[in-house]
Amino acid sequence: MIERLAKYRWQYVMILPGAILLLLFSYIPMVGIQVAFKDFHIGSTMWSSEWVGLENFSFLQDEQFWIVVKNTIYIAILKFVFGFPAPIMLALLINEVKNNKYKRFVQSVSYLPHFFSWIVVAYILQSLLTLDGGLVNQLIEKFGGDSVFFLGSTEWFRPMIVVSGLWKEVGWNTILYLAAITTIDPQLYEAARVEGAGRLAQIRNITLPGIMPTISIVLILSMPGLIAVGMDQIYPLMNPANQPVADVLDTYILRNGLQQGYFGMATAVGLLSSVISLILVLCTNQMARKFNGEGLW
Amino acid sequence: MRSSVRERVGQTIIVFLLALLCISVIYPFLYMLAVSLNVGSDAAKGGVYLWPREFTLYNYEVVLGNSVIQHAYLITISRTIVGTFVGLLITLLAAYGLSYRSLPFRKSLLGYVLITMLFSGGLIPLYIQLHHLSLLNSFWVYIIPSAFSAWNMFVMMKFIQGIPEALIESAEIDGANPVRILFVIIMPLSKPMLAAIGLFTAVGHWNDWFSGAFYVSDQSLIPVQTFLQQLLSAQDISTVLGSNNNQEALARGTMLSNVTLMSIKMATVMVSALPILCVYPFLQKYFVKGVLIGSVKG
Numbered sequence: 001m002i003e004r005l006a007k008y009r010w011q012y013v014m015i016l017p018g019a020i021l022l023l024l025f026s027y028i029p030m031v032g033i034q035v036a037f038k039d040f041h042i043g044s045t046m047w048s049s050e051w052v053g054l055e056n057f058s059f060l061q062d063e064q065f066w067i068v069v070k071n072t073i074y075i076a077i078l079k080f081v082f083g084f085p086a087p088i089m090l091a092l093l094i095n096e097v098k099n100n101k102y103k104r105f106v107q108s109v110s111y112l113p114h115f116f117s118w119i120v121v122a123y124i125l126q127s128l129l130t131l132d133g134g135l136v137n138q139l140i141e142k143f144g145g146d147s148v149f150f151l152g153s154t155e156w157f158r159p160m161i162v163v164s165g166l167w168k169e170v171g172w173n174t175i176l177y178l179a180a181i182t183t184i185d186p187q188l189y190e191a192a193r194v195e196g197a198g199r200l201a202q203i204r205n206i207t208l209p210g211i212m213p214t215i216s217i218v219l220i221l222s223m224p225g226l227i228a229v230g231m232d233q234i235y236p237l238m239n240p241a242n243q244p245v246a247d248v249l250d251t252y253i254l255r256n257g258l259q260q261g262y263f264g265m266a267t268a269v270g271l272l273s274s275v276i277s278l279i280l281v282l283c284t285n286q287m288a289r290k291f292n293g294e295g296l297w
Numbered sequence: 298m299r300s301s302v303r304e305r306v307g308q309t310i311i312v313f314l315l316a317l318l319c320i321s322v323i324y325p326f327l328y329m330l331a332v333s334l335n336v337g338s339d340a341a342k343g344g345v346y347l348w349p350r351e352f353t354l355y356n357y358e359v360v361l362g363n364s365v366i367q368h369a370y371l372i373t374i375s376r377t378i379v380g381t382f383v384g385l386l387i388t389l390l391a392a393y394g395l396s397y398r399s400l401p402f403r404k405s406l407l408g409y410v411l412i413t414m415l416f417s418g419g420l421i422p423l424y425i426q427l428h429h430l431s432l433l434n435s436f437w438v439y440i441i442p443s444a445f446s447a448w449n450m451f452v453m454m455k456f457i458q459g460i461p462e463a464l465i466e467s468a469e470i471d472g473a474n475p476v477r478i479l480f481v482i483i484m485p486l487s488k489p490m491l492a493a494i495g496l497f498t499a500v501g502h503w504n505d506w507f508s509g510a511f512y513v514s515d516q517s518l519i520p521v522q523t524f525l526q527q528l529l530s531a532q533d534i535s536t537v538l539g540s541n542n543n544q545e546a547l548a549r550g551t552m553l554s555n556v557t558l559m560s561i562k563m564a565t566v567m568v569s570a571l572p573i574l575c576v577y578p579f580l581q582k583y584f585v586k587g588v589l590i591g592s593v594k595g
Contacts (some may be wrong), residue, residue: 004401010475011394015406018391022443024430025423026413032422046425089317096311109319115573115584117504119525123566124325126529127332133559135328167321175588201309232507236529250420256512257421262587269420278416297500 025182036268042261056131056264058104065252067270072248075229078162084222088215091177094204107178110171122236130161153243165233176218177211184210216291223284224277249273317538326574327562333357337560343346359556364564365516366524371511373520376439378500384498385491387444393479414447427512438512439520441500448492452591456490457483493587496580503573521569528565534558 031046036056038049059065090110097103102128113121128135129150150156161263188206211287232249238246247255249269257266301372327347332340333356334347342352356540360366417423424433424444432438460483468478484491511522519527 001401006384008397011397011400014390014394014479017387018445019406019409021441022410022413022447022512023443024309025426026417029375029418029422029426030416032418032425033424035422040425042425042428044423045429093311093315095317098308099312102315104313106315106319108409109322111581111584112322112577115500115504115577116570117522119504119506119522119529120566120570122529123525123562124329125330127563128325128561130559133341133343137345153521171318171322172588175585179589179592233391237504237525239530253420254511256424258424263421263425267419267421270421274417274419281415296371 016274033267033271033274035264036271038264038265040267042263050236051069054262055269058270059265064247067244068200068247068249068252071245073230074228074245075158075161075234075248076226079165079220080226081227082162082164083169083173084219085174086166088177088211090170091174091181091211092176092207094174095181095207096199105170107174110174111173113168114172116166116168118232120234121168123232125160125164125237139166148242151237152239154242154245157237157242157245161233161236173218176214180211180214181207217288220284220291223287224281226280227273227276306501326567326570327339333563333567334553337557338555340560341557353555356556356560357568359561360564360568366521366568368517369519369521369524372436372439372518373500373522375500376436376520380440381495381499381504382445383440384444384446384449385495386448386591387447388494389453389487389491390479392450393446393457393475393483395450396457397456398458399440410447410450424512433512434515436518438556439505439508443501446498448591451496452494453487453490456487456590460486489583489586490590492583493590496583498519500573501558510539521567525569528562531558531562 003207035046035049037051037053038046039052039055040046064286087108094103094106097106126134130139131137131147137152142149150154150202184206188210189202192202192206228250229248231248231254234246234248235251235254238251252271253266253273256262257270309434328345331345331347331349334352334354335345336351336353337356339345339351340349346453390411394400395403395410397403398408427438427442432441447573464482464486465478468482473481506522506526509519510526513519513523
């Protein structure tokens, strides 16, 4: 055994830095979850602070917390309902374009927003929607309407999050579908045309079934990220005016933990959301086994 | 004949819809560009849609001349270069080591990596750990915690396993050790994968505002995106410019009254987005390849 280990000594040396980083930044924080049951203050260590039982879980009685849960679920569902089918439809549309140059142009342009940070997207929204000189409000006023404070309104917040999410990622998410479409046998389309199938019939009977495996994989892979509805997207756009609908689990943890120093309580909330996403991952893997005969691991 | 008319109508509708999508992507940038190139006080009156009405480069002079922004740029560029290099190296080393199918304890080691993808301690325990390691308020908080990516490691490992084993075996017979094999055989063959993953890592570093906002309180360490994040909700211009010699220059000049918060914001965000806009056309094929490599396992 020792001989075999020695034979692979270089491999172990190469794996070591990565393994140490995982230990430091993934495993020790997992042990750090005990802070959820402790009275922790910055300055003390997670070992030295005192156990307080379930005291940190008192947020469960906090009305605000349940609003946050509701917001999280609401936004997660909205983003999924609009965000999941959109790239499939876009891929089908792009695939129908006959001019190859135009096709490539559309693809390049639609991928672009994926490479900008959510901060840049927040600026784009601000520049278009703000009250003082924002483009959309200028147009509304021109046509005799009253300007709307989109960025600080509770009604417009969710549509704004959904639309900006679509705008940023829809093109990017078509890549896999478009790749899947190119692997479909062209003879199938020819045969269908001979039989007199129109474009729509071809899409329904050939293209869609052809990309079904890809659709199911993307569906499965999107499940675990479902409740991580994006501090990255929401935090920059959140302000006191829209907070009643904008506050989600991630921003709640951030505000109570890092900004106000309730480390124990914020860790407890984080623990809950980690457990929920773990359950989603495990269910997903079961689903994958059913669909594909093979799990993701 | 009839169906061909129908097809042409269909084509026109599709082309039109996709053109709308493209405009929705491109137009906001043109609009921000126009506002940033317009005299601020004039732009505030409205009516600048596509083309600056009173052209000026002054907004850019203020932004690029500001030492806070210059410093933030320096941080962003250094972390992108160092972070991408270190991240790729550490992830590649582990991927290569784990690609040996006959490695003793390979399964357990893969499990060790996989678990971190399924469950995490969450933000606060990570923050406490960064505090214990004295990484908070240090440049290295941008580099070290994210240097190993489990996801990229699996992608790289799959890719390396696709390289014919005969190549590696013949090198072993010639007496090359694994380190040599990695640098002489594996790396040249993995260029497309390294390019793609390297680009994703670099974009991730360029765009990250979170660690700058929460892991660092020293303003001299914040990257451009964090600066932008702070500026996003700023209410007056002094927040942007700070106590900076720029302000003196502004006070001296008569231009001060012509700069608005909005025009400065637009110029700043354009400055942060331009590098990506410029390299994008050249790197596009790698991006697409990267997604496809990443989805091999699916």
